[in-house]
Amino acid sequence: MIARLLAASLAVLLTSSPAQAQLDQLLKGLGVGGPSQLSDAKIGAGLKQALEVATGNAVTSTGRVDGYLANQAIKILMPEKLRTVERGLRAVGYGAQVDELVVSMNRAAERAAPSAKQIFLDAIAAMTFDDARKILNGGDTAVTEFFKVKSTDKLTTAFRPVVDRAMSEVGLARQYNELVGRFQAIPFAHAEAFDLDGYVVQKGLDGLFHVVGEQERLIRTDPAARTTELLKEVFTKK
Numbered sequence: 001m002i003a004r005l006l007a008a009s010l011a012v013l014l015t016s017s018p019a020q021a022q023l024d025q026l027l028k029g030l031g032v033g034g035p036s037q038l039s040d041a042k043i044g045a046g047l048k049q050a051l052e053v054a055t056g057n058a059v060t061s062t063g064r065v066d067g068y069l070a071n072q073a074i075k076i077l078m079p080e081k082l083r084t085v086e087r088g089l090r091a092v093g094y095g096a097q098v099d100e101l102v103v104s105m106n107r108a109a110e111r112a113a114p115s116a117k118q119i120f121l122d123a124i125a126a127m128t129f130d131d132a133r134k135i136l137n138g139g140d141t142a143v144t145e146f147f148k149v150k151s152t153d154k155l156t157t158a159f160r161p162v163v164d165r166a167m168s169e170v171g172l173a174r175q176y177n178e179l180v181g182r183f184q185a186i187p188f189a190h191a192e193a194f195d196l197d198g199y200v201v202q203k204g205l206d207g208l209f210h211v212v213g214e215q216e217r218l219i220r221t222d223p224a225a226r227t228t229e230l231l232k233e234v235f236t237k238k
Helices: 002-013 017-030 040-062 080-091 095-125 129-136 142-169 172-184 196-221 229-235
Strands: none
Touching (some): 040 095, 040 142, 040 229, 095 142, 095 196, 142 196
16 A cells, blocks of 8 residues: 555656646545645655655765674675685685675775765656656556666766775785685686676665665555654554
8 A cells, every 4th residue: 555655646747737637536536635634745755755865874884884784685796706815725724815805896886885875866856757656557666667677877976986996996806816825826726817806885775775675665664664753644544
């Protein structure tokens, strides 16, 4: 029910007669309307505020020390393609250095996360009635899926230079090259070239979207997550 209410609220952005007719039909079907119900403007404002709170909390959660590293759901591990390298290095006594590399990858993602905030806000401002229909038919993380479609390219573009810079600052490239060099010194060992920067960017975004999804579910289902009077008014079931 809340998912339908969320989708319907986006229609307040439309001004044409056909669009208004669609809005009226949606609201009628949802049981929204009449003097005792919330206004369309308030529902729309509540939706936007919910999205701003969800994405803001996600950015704050991931964009701090241990935001990725201490969260087992999004912690960035050694890439699958480098697992052979990891096992080989641990076998010859370089486990601590491998662990340092994992920490550095997560630190790079944590530094990049704050750059997502404005991109999310821009996506919220650009939501259309077509987006609302998709959200209407979606699940508990329909808005998160919308963000993936609308902002992944921009987020990737924003993340890459921040990750590159962070990786340089934490010495990640040096650590990686040193470890690969040590692995190559093992008889019969061979490591293929790997884009570690691109991997950290992708895993960083995956983790960010995961946390946005968690925040979205909270606002939809947990009254304690509705931290403003507007959110409480709009999202409380009558």
